[in-house]
Amino acid sequence: xxxxxxxxxxxxxxxxxxxxxxxxxxxxxxxxxxxxxxxxxxxxxxxxxxxxxxxxxxxxxxxxxxxxxxxxxxxxxxxxxxxxxxxxxxxxxxxxxxxxxxxxxxxxxxxxxxxxxxxxxxxxxxxxxxxxxxxxxxxxxxxxxxxxxxxxxxxxxxxxxxxxxxxxxxxxxxxxxxxxxxxxxxxxxxxxxxxxxxxxxxxxxxxxxxxxxxxxxxxxxxxxxxxxxxxxxxxxxxxxxxxxxxxxxxxxxxxxxxxxxxxxxxxxxxxxxxxxxxxxxxxxxxxxxxxxxxxxxxxxxxxx
Amino acid sequence: xxxxxxxxxxxxxxxxxxxxxxxxxxxxxxxxxxxxxxxxxxxxxxxxxxxxxxxxxxxxxxxxxxxxxxxxxxxxxxxxxxxxxxxxxxxxxxxxxxxxxxxxxxxxxxxxxxxxxxxxxxxxxxxxxxxxxxxxxxxxxxxxxxxxxxxxxxxxxxxxxxxxxxxxxxxxxxxxxxxxxxxxxxxxxxxxxxxxxxxxxxxxxxxxxxxxxxxxxxxxxxxxxxxxxxxxxxxxxxxxxxxxxxxxxxxxxxxxxxxxxxxxxxxxxxxxxxxxxxxxxxxxxxxxxxxxxxx
Numbered sequence: 001x002x003x004x005x006x007x008x009x010x011x012x013x014x015x016x017x018x019x020x021x022x023x024x025x026x027x028x029x030x031x032x033x034x035x036x037x038x039x040x041x042x043x044x045x046x047x048x049x050x051x052x053x054x055x056x057x058x059x060x061x062x063x064x065x066x067x068x069x070x071x072x073x074x075x076x077x078x079x080x081x082x083x084x085x086x087x088x089x090x091x092x093x094x095x096x097x098x099x100x101x102x103x104x105x106x107x108x109x110x111x112x113x114x115x116x117x118x119x120x121x122x123x124x125x126x127x128x129x130x131x132x133x134x135x136x137x138x139x140x141x142x143x144x145x146x147x148x149x150x151x152x153x154x155x156x157x158x159x160x161x162x163x164x165x166x167x168x169x170x171x172x173x174x175x176x177x178x179x180x181x182x183x184x185x186x187x188x189x190x191x192x193x194x195x196x197x198x199x200x201x202x203x204x205x206x207x208x209x210x211x212x213x214x215x216x217x218x219x220x221x222x223x224x225x226x227x228x229x230x231x232x233x234x235x236x237x238x239x240x241x242x243x244x245x246x247x248x249x250x251x252x253x254x255x256x257x258x259x260x261x262x263x264x265x266x267x268x269x270x271x272x273x274x275x276x277x278x279x280x281x282x283x284x285x286x287x288x289x290x291x292x293x294x295x296x297x298x299x300x301x302x303x304x
Numbered sequence: 305x306x307x308x309x310x311x312x313x314x315x316x317x318x319x320x321x322x323x324x325x326x327x328x329x330x331x332x333x334x335x336x337x338x339x340x341x342x343x344x345x346x347x348x349x350x351x352x353x354x355x356x357x358x359x360x361x362x363x364x365x366x367x368x369x370x371x372x373x374x375x376x377x378x379x380x381x382x383x384x385x386x387x388x389x390x391x392x393x394x395x396x397x398x399x400x401x402x403x404x405x406x407x408x409x410x411x412x413x414x415x416x417x418x419x420x421x422x423x424x425x426x427x428x429x430x431x432x433x434x435x436x437x438x439x440x441x442x443x444x445x446x447x448x449x450x451x452x453x454x455x456x457x458x459x460x461x462x463x464x465x466x467x468x469x470x471x472x473x474x475x476x477x478x479x480x481x482x483x484x485x486x487x488x489x490x491x492x493x494x495x496x497x498x499x500x501x502x503x504x505x506x507x508x509x510x511x512x513x514x515x516x517x518x519x520x521x522x523x524x525x526x527x528x529x530x531x532x533x534x535x536x537x538x539x540x541x542x543x544x545x546x547x548x549x550x551x552x553x554x555x556x557x558x559x560x561x562x563x564x565x566x567x568x569x570x571x572x573x574x575x576x577x578x579x580x581x582x583x584x585x586x587x588x589x590x591x592x593x594x595x596x597x598x599x
Contacts, residue, residue, distance in 0.1 A: 117393045120393055187460070
């Protein structure tokens, strides 16, 4: 364990249950399943002390919520794909790290709280990703919510709270965003073999994002979040925030080595498994023009 | 051939968990001192009103069971578990034990399918009932002595727009009414949604501190009063005609389609609704409203 904690790399992971519950029904789902296995086996050779998941599947209203219950245990069923089966889970949470993130968030002016309740409903995205990446609880985890009213500044500050907590922990912690790229599901039932990205437009935007990330351009993707939200996301929340958070935790720049483990459609949405490892050399050092706040200075009356 | 069934009443029955929290029922773990009395007393008046009615089942349409692929129906006869609100876990950790009228659910499902809607029965026994369904049903019938039919809300308002969703909900409402009539049962319908729905993003140390409670903004309040005024005047067709504007401008929870479904099932009533009460909960606007179907 080093004296100053750090993030050796960051991950983008999908969270739809087909990948876990029935990968054999579609070759693309199976490729995603195998890519999770490959990623997991590679991570097992590295010095990693824990994971922090920012889940787009866990909306919060009262500021930011941070899961701190030591051993969440339940049998989860997805609201939509309940016929695929039940998912029993038993996770190991790093309650101390959760508490530190909360303290850091409060110190930066955010309204945040830890949640520690038996039976709290961990979301489908985190359940699926953790069952695939961390099935034996090798790494303790922290899960943080995605506030529906937060926009960029607030999300950046929340990411900095996580970064500060990682540094003060002295641990090697991998930040992970649980999100699809394009998120438009089919709105009618399809046979698994018929699965495809919902539209050509979604597919093209996904490929653009993948191109940037494979070149290590995390900050450029972060800067594209608003446009991506308009072009390829069903507008269920104010904005597409996960890359803001990830860039804030890892560093708001384009100095990364990006690796696309897999990209496939899952029920119409774009599911990608991607790693971003800090590198000495910028893929491309583009200018960006938004502020880089250290403290949250108050709600901006964002409409969800 | 059974007697013709009937919707005996329809209710706008919002589901803020704060109301159950403040009621302190034995099923809920957290304890409150008080709070949100105007809405809790509105539910008391509703319960008193419904106590004079003979009905068999509560049919509830919930924004918090959100599905993107059509409309889903609870299809298991008994559910017993713990519901923890993911947004307000400090207020709502409720041990539920409820019965579902699967036969009626299947009839509504089949009727909706016959009319071209995408539908699915939810048959997984491990499924956790959403807190919207639980709260609306608890506040309406805390003894849980009636079975329920649980209906999901569809995300078409965000996938397409409110007009698309409303068109589907009008068809679902008609299918619901037809199935209830065919079933021979007497049903009370619950639309489990708030009106305006912009929350505060902070919460006080004491959640039931009513000195902090008010509507989020005046714009929302004006919209809520406009909708309630139309309800009182029996002008529900006008509500449907402005539903899109209301939903967008007041960030209303009608984006789940519950109110549109209810009004359609009630044949878009021209008679006045009974407003049992209105109040804000963490900034959102909520009304408990009853349409008593004429004899």
